[in-house]
Amino acid sequence: MAGSSFGTLFRITTWGESHGQGLGAVIDGCPAGLSLCEEDIQRFLDRRKPGQSAYVTQRRESDRARIMSGVFEGRTTGTPISILIMNEDQHSADYSDIALVYRPGHADYTYDAKYGFRDYRGGGRSSGRETAARVAAGAVAAKLLEQLGIKVCAYSQCIGGNGIDYDRFDIAERDRNPFAMPDAEAAKAVEADAQTAIGSLDSLGGIIECVVSNMPAGLGEPVFDKLDANLAKAVLSIGAVKGFEIGDGFMVAELKGSENNDEFYMEKGKVRKRTNHSGGVLGGISDGGDIVFRAAVKPTPSIASLQNTVTRDGEDTSVAVRGRHDPMIVPRAVVVVEAMTACTIADMLLQNACSRLENIEKIYEGRI
């Protein structure tokens, strides 16, 4: 498989390098009959587009998505949806110095260790640019979920140690500041730190939080394809992510059972929970509450200050990574987290369709 596919029934396959001809995604398994157009995809891609503020890379990438197959007269046909994004504005010259030197915190060395050589231009397949293809695929998944009423929403929860204050939480604010923070004051604090970091040729890490609302109970396949296990994989598969926690997450280490359990109660004939310490998943299956999880995103490894390292040929050396790099990864990764989440939920939604005989009987009723 070699790792470029994700999902079992809603299955995406991505391809493309930073400085190759282009990037793309093939989505196989999207049900037929879903209304879909290029604008649905473009809206997602535009959210990760660089050059929109001083705090992200100044590379210009128009990232126009083109649907090559699988859509006819405005609706998905059930056959593979291929999305193509051609590469532009490739300054290959910027990267010529890294052909021989392993940048600390990057995958240069590990790709060589794995494959024997690598496409070093802009990081090749290990570039953050790879995520454009995921975002395109995620836009299709999000459209499918939206059709059913399910909503995925992510935002920066913390950057450079500056966390949001939930009392000031305003999701509209997320799209007004360059840090994707739903809290204007926290965004200001980040701005100050960002300027300091840029000044000292350094970069910042942070945390992204994601909420899936309107979730049906029952999604997730025991025992290995638990909903939270698949979400963890989806999120950790994003380049710079170093941690995942759901619900109370790492805080459980200090909680008692009586504090971490969510009590059930009945409301209008439905089972509800008084709290959501579980983050919406019990035993790997959605419990009907909101899915709430967080992802830790490391600081951009491309920094302009001098670092010790080695050459491909095994000589000690040092490197200062120049070029047009984001001083922080978090803001542009927010939509990538949403995309991977949408793909995961869409896949589990389809997988769960076959969990009961009565569902199957409903579908084939009158057809056999």
Next chain:
Amino acid sequence: MAGSSFGTLFRITTWGESHGQGLGAVIDGCPAGLSLCEEDIQRFLDRRKPGQSAYVTQRRESDRARIMSGVFEGRTTGTPISILIMNEDQHSADYSDIALVYRPGHADYTYDAKYGFRDYRGGGRSSGRETAARVAAGAVAAKLLEQLGIKVCAYSQCIGGNGIDYDRFDIAERDRNPFAMPDAEAAKAVEADAQTAIGSLDSLGGIIECVVSNMPAGLGEPVFDKLDANLAKAVLSIGAVKGFEIGDGFMVAELKGSENNDEFYMEKGKVRKRTNHSGGVLGGISDGGDIVFRAAVKPTPSIASLQNTVTRDGEDTSVAVRGRHDPMIVPRAVVVVEAMTACTIADMLLQNACSRLENIEKIYEGRI
């Protein structure tokens, strides 16, 4: 797939309920020629066996593993290895009251929401007992890794807020106290808290840390089957785990790029790193350093104090979960984390074998 299989090339499939006939694992894809006997598996199973201290459940489960296929004259044959563990000491009566009541923090409700009904005896498939089958499979993976020189080692890093002091770290101590802590003093602090928790009919959560040493560089498949993404899934697929972090993990939110990057240097012709903030993975591929990650484990949801909840029939009620439950999950989960880690590393090790043409040529040399 319905979720009971894990891995692509080293692929395990588990089955079994807490109070059914038994549990088992089928391992398909273990290379032929590996020395393997039942004792190799029993050694792992014995580490999760209950009843070994006052701080774990007093259920008696002998958990004898029997190899049913795939081993001939002491070596694996390359065909599926089936391991069978028969169930014993099932007090089904203990659980009769939970047939109709949803226990908070458990999967009772979510299984019903998914499947329409459930085997309620002891939690059925959602019981922690399910992990016995994973541990059996993990023992085979660990044997394979051991043969190549790779070692997986997990331990309790924190229970009930009592973390280990790395200055006192002693892995031999792990097997001497009932909490699997490599620090005798921390274990004592946990013991005091555990007694308090038991007294107040409550339970404790914690953190497990796992280290994989002697790792080759190059394992992990970009872009979705990253080594850390697959580890995250493996670990989150264990029932009570609510978080996963690798290397600096969630701490990256407060670190700068210059603090989080690991500098490279040469040592005896090999590429080395001065630090290990990455936790041994760069760009989803092992960098030759130790893999270091942590898993957050929630407190046992089965607590004897009274909690509000609902019945299967939609009535509000309350429940106090009686029976023989662990006051904490962490100690017995340590070997489960090792098992899932071993399975993941074994799978990535096999997958990586085909990454280069020269590897394939080496294998078929003289055969074509």
Next chain:
Amino acid sequence: MAGSSFGTLFRITTWGESHGQGLGAVIDGCPAGLSLCEEDIQRFLDRRKPGQSAYVTQRRESDRARIMSGVFEGRTTGTPISILIMNEDQHSADYSDIALVYRPGHADYTYDAKYGFRDYRGGGRSSGRETAARVAAGAVAAKLLEQLGIKVCAYSQCIGGNGIDYDRFDIAERDRNPFAMPDAEAAKAVEADAQTAIGSLDSLGGIIECVVSNMPAGLGEPVFDKLDANLAKAVLSIGAVKGFEIGDGFMVAELKGSENNDEFYMEKGKVRKRTNHSGGVLGGISDGGDIVFRAAVKPTPSIASLQNTVTRDGEDTSVAVRGRHDPMIVPRAVVVVEAMTACTIADMLLQNACSRLENIEKIYEGRI
């Protein structure tokens, strides 16, 4: 994967060697709520049981199937169904001479070439006995199909060149003669040839035909998982099968388009076909007609006459395969073909459930 699993959603994994501890199948993905008991499985297994006539092996294998998991109170729970068949009556001594000699027509040499050594007792994993586990799994698939009204029926169409006469076709007759032929006269001709073959220490080949009736249109996934492609794989995966054809099959080489096409017409508001040259599949998707295919089954390779061969150590030698072998494979393979067909159709039935958005909406209606 190493090949011991079959299917995507209705997924079976088998294990076991001819003379090991036992054999088994794990079925993951059977929808919850299906009525199932051991007798459902036993009925299938009994049809492949040896020792029922002079024309099949005289080995005694009671082949009692035991359901180990996944069924509660008479219904499937949605979790893996593990079926265990313990081995009995193993005359390992019968096979000691083949430990070092490669039997012509058998997999002795190829297993050694692949794995470096093999469990030679009774053919190990390559034994026809392996099919017991498939038949057990197929019984579950058949029960699921039956619930929806779909019926799978196979029979011997030809043995030793003696084909059935469709004018005398009587499916009840299939279960009355030892050759599973739905034509008493053809069975008599086979009997005469079989006695001759036994007398000359030889064996006979033949053809199995299989019909699936009451098929819904729409099953099969373009372009690689076509219904007929998956059936072909399912059937060729049975040890002795050397060919597969559907509908007109190899006869198409002599037909014109006007002879091979099936014309459509309307009947009571439904699309029907006047003929069934297609064998029920168009473009890899079921067309609502009966699925009709044939499998070519080679003569038993174990023959008692002397054949030239080589030893494991590379010496020329000769061998006469003694022991209790079937003089023909066809009759006992009939139920194996049914089993693999049922598994394939069940899998495609589930896969197709997600082909349209309206199906998904129907399932989640009122739940989100």
Next chain:
Amino acid sequence: MAGSSFGTLFRITTWGESHGQGLGAVIDGCPAGLSLCEEDIQRFLDRRKPGQSAYVTQRRESDRARIMSGVFEGRTTGTPISILIMNEDQHSADYSDIALVYRPGHADYTYDAKYGFRDYRGGGRSSGRETAARVAAGAVAAKLLEQLGIKVCAYSQCIGGNGIDYDRFDIAERDRNPFAMPDAEAAKAVEADAQTAIGSLDSLGGIIECVVSNMPAGLGEPVFDKLDANLAKAVLSIGAVKGFEIGDGFMVAELKGSENNDEFYMEKGKVRKRTNHSGGVLGGISDGGDIVFRAAVKPTPSIASLQNTVTRDGEDTSVAVRGRHDPMIVPRAVVVVEAMTACTIADMLLQNACSRLENIEKIYEGRI
């Protein structure tokens, strides 16, 4: 999965409709370091290009293949290879009449039955044009096999009942006549029949034979992923194929064990077979002999004579399929069979790499 991917380790995913923007294939899992250029792919595509004789469709399709990713400085990088073929010369108007009418022998009805609607232009995804993407992917597989010394070669064995005479077999002749027949006289007989068929607005079927030479023993994964089972699936997944047989194939129904078994002997220290009735596969694993199989290909269903059928709206009607159709499918399908065979063998070759511990040790020797 929805069926657009094939293979486990050498995994191809195709997309595209007859009259959409284009077609493509993504190959994930091709080992790094293989020399590859667009010309390698073009050479294969040119063999299925239409318009090269009077006996294939007169549509003009230049079918230029463009490598979009996965190749750097002339060698594969180990990351996904994306191949893009843009569509040209689409006469959508030709097909407007089939939007509402189901053509006999085509997938028009079955796609509607499955998905609720379809891209009717030129057959959409069910068009033979879909095979261009497979051929592109197969070219990469063939390059990989070639590097190891394995050769795949297919040809027309029979068209319209006119079979080749093996005494006149000349593979060079295959590329000299429009029927891909390695026998000039047989080709002449076909030519006569083809003119008659065209004259009577009809079409012809036939048989393709394929030989894989220089095969290593040991490829194929018991028990479900047998080499011949996977080949059968690969070949039946090609649109018009209705049958598959390997070695003696359906002839086994009339053979005795003594006639069908291949005797082994030693030659220069290697195990050889005196005959090849098995077609190179024993127990699902390659036995070192040539792989020899045949595929039955139905006559082109698009015929210009009038046929009864129904409309999408359930009315009886009749249709004469006009447009630029091949009077026979066989000649252009020859390279498609080669392509699918190459993909299958490449996949089994990689899968088998992990069958023995000693192979794994060889690869990681000195790296751990």
